Amino acid sequence: MEVPILKQGQFLIATIQAALSDADLLQLRRALIDKVIRFRSQGVIVDVTALDVMDSFATRTLRDITNMIRLRGADTVIVGIQPEVAFAMVQLGLTMEGVATALDLEEGLSHLQQRAARKT
């Protein structure tokens, strides 16, 4: 299942709609990098509200995405992690260090806007 990536001004928004296979995750990673380069985006938001489970591969892929996009000079925010998911992740030791997180899409956008404002 492919994840739609929407362009919103300077930012890209990827909304995960359902549980993803490992291949889907890798596809998302490639698609996001491509689009960041093509649109010269300042920031990326990955919305995981619909996920009720996050395994180690998903966590690692999201961290990889963040790091790769950082190399292109853009910021990434993961938004919408559910409370139960968050606690389960922490118990598994998947703390996603170095990755920015926000409550929801709105929060994520304002975070990216702040970062962009600081750069200019």
Added chain:
Amino acid sequence: MSSSKRSANHMQRTVAQSTELLQELVAHLRQNRTQLREEWANRITEAQLLTAMTTEEIFTEATSVYDNYVETLATGTFEALQSYSRNLSERIIPRGVETHEVVGIVLLLRDVLARSLFAKYQGDFTMLNRILDAYEPAANRIANTVAVGFVQERERVIRQQQEAIRELSTPVLQVRERLLILPIIGVIDPQRARQLTEQLLRGIRTNRAKVVVIDITGVAAMDATVANHLVQTVEASRLLGATVIVTGLSPEIAQTIVTIGVDLGKMNTVGDLQGGIEQAERLLGYKVVPAADSAHS
């Protein structure tokens, strides 16, 4: 005739005999009720048991315990005594009566009665022996029943209190837009820790919080499991996009956290609640100025 049948017969005879003896004993106890009861009450006061009660109260309780005691010996059934001892415990536990006192007074009564039996059957040693054989198992069982009843009642009270404490859920308070405070007071056991985490994560979602101040000034100590849980809560909150500031760590807790080797880089700690709120305001971009100053500028 098989030996088992013979021993059964023997058993029956002994039971019948001991019932007979017990009846004699009961008659003796009823006859000397006033004197024995008084002696017992005096011994209780002497031994400085039931210090939470007045002499009159001790005497009243002693009377009813004595009557119940004799009644149980007479009937040989313990149900009435069980419910009586529960009832008694219910009355005296709130007054701070301790387990050793209850056991002590029952053993004293046993002692007083045994002495009076010694005095009565002094001349007839065989009879004394037989009476004691009948009396002691029954007396022991009574002492046991009363003590167990008391302890059970105590445990019930403790369970009830534990439940009450658990139900006193820790409030998650919003003090400013996007700023939550979670004051924790009292002992945190693993169950309460889990409940706290759930409440906090849910609170972050519903209040759309960006910063949370967890104040643990009211927590004297916590074990490694709970400290770990606290750290996990901090990390889980971060995944929801909220920054957590922990304030009011006692020296003991600080030591626990260092001992379990938590990476302090992940934890944002400030000395007291005031400092925590000030830092939270900075993070949120608030600036608190006295009204007079802001009027000038």
